Amino acid sequence: MLTLWKSVQLFLSIGLVATIAACGGENATNSSGENPANQGTPVSATPKSSESEAPSAGEKANAEFQDKLSGQELLSALQKGGHVIYFRHAQTEKDYADQADPKMNLNDCETQRKLSDVGIKQAKDIGAAFTAKKIPVGEVITSQYCRSWETADLAFGRHTKDPKLNFLPFEDYTDEQVKEMKANVMPLLTAAPQNGQNTVIVGHDDIFEAATGIYPDPQGMAYVLTPDGKGGFTLQANMLPEEWSKL
Template sequence: MGAVEAESLLTPAELIAALREGGMVLYMRHAATDHSQFDQSHNRAMLQDCRMQRNLSAEGRQQAERIGQAIRTLGIRIDEVFSSPYCRCRDTAQLAFGDHHVMQALHFAIGMRQSERAQMSEILRRQLGQAPRSGSNRVLVSHTANLKEATGLWPMLEGVVMVFRPQQGQSYQFLGQINPDDWPE
């Protein structure tokens, strides 16, 4: 992918126009969470018990619903939605988009062995470079560390959407980001 010049990034309005055309991959960091909660383990068995994880806050639940509603109102077609197995990501995907599939490769990279992180990064890069169905977009709901590990990009805000255009040969171009408050009401 290479370094991205700040001047070459699209504005939120330009990104929305590109999303309406389709052909993009949206990497969404889960919506706002309750930071008084902590992940008690990164063990895969714990992922079925949301009480052992940091979960969406009330604000985060509203944020996910608001982003999903904006995407529908804008006529942005979403074909597939994949989520990390963590409750905060599954809940974000469900509230924003409805139907979604859990993808183990989107598991939170922190706490994983280096070999596992490398494999997860390779799968994520392939997902970013795989074109969705014509006229539609694909969504990946996951964590900040995963994208940083795979691409060097750091999606700081909870609920941020990072937009990628798949290129020939399974590569991709980062186009820019839409912050949670950038979506029109």
């Protein structure tokens, strides 16, 4: 289950407290994990809401997610391996849809969003916690964006880039584009890790939302998935950057 502190942080991160008061407490949606775009709602690469806007279905799913594993039980499961840990990259200096910028170049970090000092510390602290808690890491797969592979390098000292984790070059997506992103990432989310290891993926918000219906927020948020060997997975827990050291 979510700790009280995690719940407070998640609600503050998307302005839900003010939104619920303003909107009369909308019913939660997307509890089945279906992609909201399939219901005719485009996924947006821009920040999802402000205090004056209703939260998206993906934001609600993130805020209301209930851990199946937590604490020592989660740590023991991770130490045994067999899981996929999907990180949204650590915090950046700005949050905007740089993938839609025609001047953005995947081979030039100066044209992309950069990790902030906070983000750099988040990544290092995550890596230190994995070492201290003896959580085994096999493959480390990232998008081609600098903020993703730099997060991986700071945390785990290595990475392999996979363009299937990249955004499509748009700020807002059609249903078909969301399906394309889901088709790209699902093989990575459902692949069984190496024996006794966990696979780490460092990617982006909209990619994960396309596959799960959950918009991972804030930056640095991770979700722990367990592949079922049949092309699916179970979402076990979500973790804020600072929670790894407290497992």
